[in-house]
Amino acid sequence: MTGDHFDLDTSIAAWRRTLENRPSIEMDDLEELEQHVRDQIADLTKHGLSEQAAFERAMYDMGAPETAAAEYGKVYWGKMHSRGRLRDAVSARIARARNYFAVATRMFWRQKASTLVSVFGLAVALATCLLVGLYAEHEFTFDRFHERADEIYRIVWGHDLGGSALVPAHGATRLGDMPGVDDYVRIHPASVIIQRGDLRFKEEEFYYADASFFELFTFPLLAGDPARVLQEPNAVVLSESATKRYFGEENPVGETLSLPNGTTLEVTGVVRDAPTNSILQYDMVASYNTLGDSRDRANDEAGWTYQSWLYLAFSSESDVRRFEDHVSAITGGATDSEASALGFAVPNMYFELQPLTDIRLYPSPSGTVQPTGDVRYVFIFLAVGLLILIIAGGNYVNLATATSLQRAQEVGIRKALGAQRRQLVWQFFCEAALVCGVAFILALALALTALPAFDALHGADIGLGALATGRVITATAGLAVLTALAGGLYPAAILSRYSPFASLERTAAGPRSGAVRKGLVIFQFSLSTVLIVGTIVVDAQMKYVSNARLGYETAHIIKLPIPTTDANARFSGSAAPATRNRGRILKQALLQTPGVEQASISSGFPVEYVTGRVNLDDQPVEVRYVSADPDYVQTMGMDVLAGANFSDQLSGDLPRGVVVNETMARLWDLQDKVGQPLDLNLLGADRRLLAIVADFHTASLHQPIDPTVLLVEPDWFHAIVLRLDGGQFSSAVASVRRTWQRLVPDRPFEPEYLDEQLAQLYQSEQRLALLIGVGSPLAILIACLGLFSLTALSIEHRRKEVGVRKVLGASVAGIVKLFATDVVRLAVVAFVVAAPVAYVLMRRWLNDFAFRIEIDWWMFAMAGALTVTVAIVTVSYQSFKAALVDPARSLRQE
Amino acid sequence: MIPRPLVAASIKPLLLSILAEHESYGYAIIERVKSLTGGQIEWTTSTLYPVLHSLENDGALRSWWQSSPDGPRRKYYALTPKGEKSLAREKQHWLDVHHALLELWDEGPKPAVGGELA
Secondary structure (H helix, E strand, O other), X not given: OOOOOOOHHHHHHHHHHHHHOOOOOOHHHHHHHHHHHHHHHHXXXXXXXXXXXXXXXXXXXXXXXXXXXXXXXXXXXXXXXXXXXXXXXXXXXXHHHHXXXXXXXXXHHHOHHHHXXXXXXXHHHHHHHHHHHHHHHHHHXXXXXXXXXXXXXXXXXXXXXXXXXXXXXXXXXXXXXXXXOOEEEXXXXXXXXXXXXXXXXXXXXXXXXXXXXXXXXXXXXXXXXXXXXXXOXXXXXXXXXXXXXXXOOOOOOOOEEEOOOOOEEEEEEEEOOOOOXXXXXXXXXXXXXXXXXXXXXXXXXXXXXXXXEEEXXXXXXXXXXXXXXXXXXXXXXXXXXXXXXXXXXXXXXXXEEEXXXXXXXXXXXXXXXXXXXXXXXXXXXXXXXXXXXXXXXXXXXXXXXXXXXHOHHHHHHHHHOOOOHHHHHHHHHHHHHHHHHHXXXXXXXXXXXXXXXXXXXXXXXXXXXXXXXXHHHHHHHHHHHHHHXXXXXXXXXXXHOOOHHHHHHOOOOOHHHHHHHHHHHHHHHHHHHHHHHHHHHHHHHXXXXXXXXXXXXXXXXXXXXXXXXXXXXXXXXXXXXXXXXXHHHHHHHHHHOOOXXXXXXXXXXOOOOEEEEEEEOOXXXXXXXXXXXXXXXXXXXXXXXXXXXXXHHHHHHHHHEXXXXXXXXXXXOOOOOOOOEEOOOOOOOOEEEEEEEOOOOOOOOOOOOOOEEXXXXXXXXXXXXXXXXXXXXXXXXXXXXXXXXXXXXXXXXXXXXXXXXXXXXXXXXXXXXXXXXXXXXXXXXXXXXXXXXHHHHHHHHOHHHHHHHHHXXXXXXXXXXXXXXXXXXXXXXXXXXXXXXXXXXXXXXXOOOOOOXXXXXXXXXXXXXXXXXXXXXXXXXXXXXXXXOOHHHHHHOO | OOOHHHHHHHHHHHHHHHHHHOOEXXXXXXXXXXXXXXXXXXXXXXXXXXXXXXXXXXXXXXXXXXXXXXXXXXXXXXXXXXXXXXXXXXXXXXXXXXXXXXHHHOOOOOOOOOOOOO
């Protein structure tokens, strides 16, 4: 205060205040210092200086209050100790801390709205981080619980047409015996019907595994000796859940279970259920030698039937290399030596090793086998989680700064009264800590409630188990602390930079930080726009997919397997004559069943095809084969383009007739050859073209349509496909069940529905759609919160301006429009930034589909309109409130 | 300008010695040092007072508040017997260093201690 009269006492009092509230300077010390100052001034004035000059000189000599406080601080605790006042000093400090929190709570109460917004926004962001962290931990720790996890590899073999993790059994044995391998286990996965008394279930996760299974893998046994449970043939180990299913609470060891073909299995142990983060999911594990001794028969049918996963354990890196070198030497050589060394040979065959811990997230080294999870997904999730936290944190800091500016006046007074920077920092930090603490607790609650839905999203059962490790919780808590630090330090830094008097005038924070804040809001809105466009496009494409004409009927079509005696016939090529006969009988019976309109025996649905190669102009082209009886075309409701009524002609030529699709007809120029013999080798020479049908999809719409052939190959007749009456679908299914149970009482009635099967093809897309469906509103919510804080800040800065305008006659609507136009400008910029990004992303995603929609301009228009509307609504509420404030108040703040 | 390390090293002996003459208070002590050193050493309040308090904690000084004839209360400090002992030690250390330096800086011939004349 530069007044006209210098008053010594007032000035000294002002100086005292800069030292007053420092914990290391006591009252006595302050008195001592004041007296010192007065003495000095008296001395100087005696030598001729004016009081004011003397005072200023004394101040100069005194130095900065911080220095004094620091020097006093060095001896403070020693002083307390020697005077026996340690306890008092400590409780004084605690009281001071409690005061910070008391003030903080009072502040929050006074500004409920912005506090709520901050807490809620942070809670949502932290909850997202928790869930994302759980997911990431689950995925990244896949298969790491095995003690020998780092030693175990899986074999993948590849060839011209692809590859697989399933290796013919005899080959697996030979590979396991090769140099470098410490131990190995073969696992043949099967789908087996098990019965005990009246209980009968189809076990989909039934493994036949070598006795080394429990040596290599760490699956703890609850009963039975790991070294011996799988030694004998016909031994089986049950999982906990399987035990409950068949034996309830009894001990199953020593009991027997049976297969439909009469084989009995003896229960030799019980194993804990496989953890959710294991790629090996089993319900039962039977001994491998139950399958018979396939070891020595080279190129045996059984070897091909019992294709198995092969896991190898190596003791060291060099052993791995030894093995790889040995194998590549073999596959590099002549075919017969290959065959004799490996037990089988396929052109251009190669083998590769894949570390156990990589299997879940990464494709095999050459890309032959794709993972069930996707490491890209995990990183995307992590990035999104972090992004959301950064945005929410940024919003919070924005808002905290805005509200602290509001309190700047109070701060100005306090600073004039002597509260120094450190106190301010502590005050703001306590407030930030309170907000983040509450937000974290709220986040835990939110995450727990959302957990079941989250599990469903991934089709995985992550559950509370992952939470229990505590790693994710600790990490998220750490993030919360970081946010608290930022939220406390930033406003304190901004405010304490000012002199007390400048705070009273409430000058705004620099223009540079304004640009950063605006940029943040633009970024959030761009993100929301991209997500909205994404939602619209994905939704449209999915609708297109579900409504697309596939070239055959999809609704009301079901499939039933033709029962065979061999439970593993799924893996073998041929259907025995007995099976074919059974098929014929079933078909007859089913055709008589009410509700059944058509029936056909085939290899299955059109999506269950086999591939082969046919030469076109001396170039091999991939062709798809579906085996079906003549009624298939009608049952599936395919469009016949040429050769109508061909079924009549089939009587004599039954085995040699084929039906092709138009792509095939076009490529080989077969349009005029209907009814004539073909000189193409379609799994056999001497074929006659019976008809041409319209193209139909044998795969998802990702793939273009390949030339396809329908042929009558009774060896592959595994299923009956039925078309049921659409109007009475459920009763039709019921009557079919009755017929089935009459004819096949020993098999469960488990029809497959074509529409469900087709939906399965789009699992990852559906997951994506769900993800976007959840992500978009989330992003919009956070963007709104961001806008809310930016507007709060902006309104705060322009409070005087609003007041002046009102005085000059502006209406409430006018004020609202003032802020709204600013926001619309931001939203437009956001849109301009987002549109090309969204376009590129969507274009790339759609390119995955051979059959797709086109991106239309209205999708962008809608997204843009939505974004702008949301922005305007958010701003209107606050600017409306601001517009109602009495101008006298806002202008009086000086 | 006397370098800081030297100023710092000399605080304790100067302070104890001044108080050994008679009791005193902060401002007076600072002025005394200023006049003693011809202005070369000017202790600030942040330098002096914490040291006074620290010495008091250690038991070398005692303090009390005293009203002066012209009114204001001042805090006075004086040496305790422990402080006197401390002063004696400080004095001995300084004199040891001082004599060594004086010998080296004397103009006259030095007694040979196994060395050669320069």
